[in-house]
Amino acid sequence: MSRTRVKICGTTSAEDALLAQDAGADAIGLIFASISKRRVDVAAARRISLALDPSFGRIGVFLDASLDEVLRTAHEARLSAVQVHGEVGDAFLDVLLNFWPVLRALRPGDEIPTPRTGLSLLFDAAKPGGGVPFDWRSVPFPAGAWLAGGLSPENVCEAMTLLRPFGVDAVSSLERGPGRKDPARVRAFVEQSRRFDGERFLSS
Numbered sequence: 001m002s003r004t005r006v007k008i009c010g011t012t013s014a015e016d017a018l019l020a021q022d023a024g025a026d027a028i029g030l031i032f033a034s035i036s037k038r039r040v041d042v043a044a045a046r047r048i049s050l051a052l053d054p055s056f057g058r059i060g061v062f063l064d065a066s067l068d069e070v071l072r073t074a075h076e077a078r079l080s081a082v083q084v085h086g087e088v089g090d091a092f093l094d095v096l097l098n099f100w101p102v103l104r105a106l107r108p109g110d111e112i113p114t115p116r117t118g119l120s121l122l123f124d125a126a127k128p129g130g131g132v133p134f135d136w137r138s139v140p141f142p143a144g145a146w147l148a149g150g151l152s153p154e155n156v157c158e159a160m161t162l163l164r165p166f167g168v169d170a171v172s173s174l175e176r177g178p179g180r181k182d183p184a185r186v187r188a189f190v191e192q193s194r195r196f197d198g199e200r201f202l203s204s
């Protein structure tokens with residue numbers, strides 16, 4: 001089993017993006033949802049993307065956005081993949097997958113889309129970015145899916161033991177203010193996630 005991927009979401013500055021990269025994460029999330037207190041505009045997202053190593057993931061996060069908005073933003077902000085929340089139908093996913101790898105965000109109880117090449121699932125709490133975990137035992141958790149929702153340095157090991165996600169993703173627990181990362185907590189989250197070797201936890 002390969003090591004669990006780590007995404008640091010809600011990054012709003014190049015400084016915080018480089019912090020995530022240097023801490024050993026695999027990707028940042030750049031949030032374009034208008035309701036978010038961590039929203040970035042396209043110009044800022046592009047500057048952040050271009051400051052990073054080419055191999056480091058830049059995942060754009062969208063909530064109920066139109067296909068046109070997702071496609072245009074992903075190109076202009078130099079994203080490597082897109083994460084879609086909200087009402088997203090099969091036809092929407094089919095078109096999007098012609099252009100970008102897609103993380104489809106699901107709430108507990110949502111219908112699971114048909115598997116497709118380039119499509120990954122991310123299980124999140126009902127309120128994205130809310131910092132509150134859902135009941136991890138309440139969902140059938142498919143192999144290869146990502147986990148988000150209230151994850152923190154304190155609980156990520158427990159979540160990984162239970163669900164064995166392909167990747168983990170957090171934002172609220174890693175901030176010292178909206179859209180501003182707490183460096184020590186970002187490093188601690190990556191460190192705790194890396195303790196899992198696929199079978200068991202290595203001592204800290």
Ligand SMILES: O=C(O)c1ccccc1NCC(=O)[C@H](O)[C@H](O)COP(=O)(O)O
Pocket residue numbers: 009010029031033035036037038061062063085124125127128129130131132148149150151169170171172173
């Ligand atoms: O974080 C937000 O503000 C947000 C707003 C609207 C749509 C998505 C949003 N975040 C998406 C993420 O991928 C978060 O990392 C995920 O929901 C977990 O957040 P948290 O529970 O705060 O760790």
